[in-house]
Amino acid sequence: MALYLITGGAGFIGSHLVEELLRRGQQVRVLDNFSTGKRENIDPLRERLELIEGDIRSYHTVRQAVHGVEYILHQGALPSVPRSINDPITTNEVNVGGTLNLLDAARDAGVKRVVYASSSSVYGANTQVPKREDMTPQPISPYAVSKLSGEHYCQVFSRTYGLETVCLRYFNVFGPRQDPQSAYAAFIPKFASGILRHQELTIDGDGSQSRDFTFVRNVVEANLLAATAPGVGGEVFNIACGASLSVNEVAAHLAQLCGTTGRLVHGPSRAGDVPHSLADISRAKERLGYEPGVDARQGLAQVVQWFQEKFSREGRP
Ligand SMILES: NC(=O)c1ccc[n+]([C@@H]2O[C@H](COP(=O)([O-])OP(=O)(O)OC[C@H]3O[C@@H](n4cnc5c(N)ncnc54)[C@H](O)[C@@H]3O)[C@@H](O)[C@H]2O)c1
Structure with a gap:
């Protein structure tokens, strides 16, 4: 120990x-x-x-x-x-x-x-x-x-x-316990909780920007x-996961998991946003024995489930 x-x-x-x-x-x-x-x-x-x-x-x-x-x-x-x-x-x-x-x-x-x-x-x-x-x-x-x-x-x-x-x-x-409330909230908790609450959500730019969501x-x-x-x-x-999804793909997948089409609109691009990000994780695999055991889609399902349980405990949305 x-x-x-x-x-x-x-x-x-x-x-x-x-x-x-x-x-x-x-x-x-x-x-x-x-x-x-x-x-x-x-x-x-x-x-x-x-x-x-x-x-x-x-x-x-x-x-x-x-x-x-x-x-x-x-x-x-x-x-x-x-x-x-x-x-x-x-x-x-x-x-x-x-x-x-x-x-x-x-x-x-x-x-x-x-x-x-x-x-x-x-x-x-x-x-x-x-x-x-x-x-x-x-x-x-x-x-x-x-x-x-x-x-x-x-x-x-x-x-x-x-x-x-x-x-x-x-x-x-991303994952359970990530704060959707903060002024600087990351995209996934903000969207997962917002879709469950039927809020209108704004995607930065055209949503084609992609990330290696981990x-x-x-x-x-x-x-x-x-x-x-x-x-x-x-x-x-x-x-990272070593695979990327666009913001549009993640939003659509979250909406599907929440059983709704979501109320998604597009706003201006965020200043300084890079178009694409994807990691080469071969060094971590070789030297640390790292393997991303949970892919982004499986992880998104866990996030939605976590928010559903939290909201039902709190008696909302
Ligand atoms: N979440 C991501 O996508 C991401 C991506 C890249 C790197 N990171 C890094 O991972 C680490 C954890 O991030 P997170 O997403 O869990 O954020 P978080 O805000 O949930 O966690 C940061 C923690 O640090 C504590 N903290 C802040 N200032 C402190 C101080 N002065 N003294 C003592 N504690 C202090 C906060 O109270 C909080 O508990 C950070 O170093 C962040 O830069 C996060």
Whole structure:
């Protein structure tokens, strides 16, 4: 049994990691300031984990949080492109400063490995598909810059101090517990919940833009492999499904799963939206033994079911 620290453990992806680690009999400590994460995400597991309510920007809090830890799965961040455009300074403080705090503390505490949640957004303006890890990143938002800076810090800590780090570039993660309410909500939870509530929903542009939508279960699997796979310290991996769907296809599939045609309209394209994103996941397959066990369509069915159960518990829509 090993002690894992999950930063951002009350968030969407973090809480799935917490759940799976506990299911596997590991010890879990969560560091979260609940800025975008929710207590309800970890409440059912509260008795079985250690919670440090605090901020990764605090050097002292982070030092306390890494004490005795073997593996860190670093999910804590402000994870939104539009938010970073509105407030690049705070995004940088949390995503870059917080990551540096954590790496510095992890090195001093003798942590075995830090797995860092990076993002496909680092590829940015590079329009080549599929995306390969050796392509030159061309970030086009403060968020993407912050995620790429975190990667560079991870690699420098590996090279300079011998701290093992692994960077995972997640592609458009979706699944249960993803927040449909936030001003920066991702497309799938917003549409799944909106269609069930018969709301009119606006697709950005003509909807032909495609993404490698990745079910959260695959991301959990990738993190757990990356924490312990031998000989991958200092490396970067794409974590995705390796297949893409257009926004129109996803919206149509969600409507079908919800048993309605949906009320979908098209609006203007979103500034800075790349037309297509698709990952080459061969490196993760070879080096981590990663396989995306759940494809996007199976994942969408689980999301719709999750919202149906949630709404029926809450007595709505
Ligand atoms: N969801 C995606 O599609 C996606 C894609 C690429 C990368 N990522 C990365 O995955 C990670 C998790 O994202 P998510 O989608 O679960 O988002 P989320 O907002 O649900 O989770 C982020 C968590 O970090 C916590 N947090 C934020 N600032 C903090 C701070 N200063 N101190 C302590 N905790 C703090 C939040 O409260 C939240 O619980 C992030 O690092 C994000 O950049 C997500």
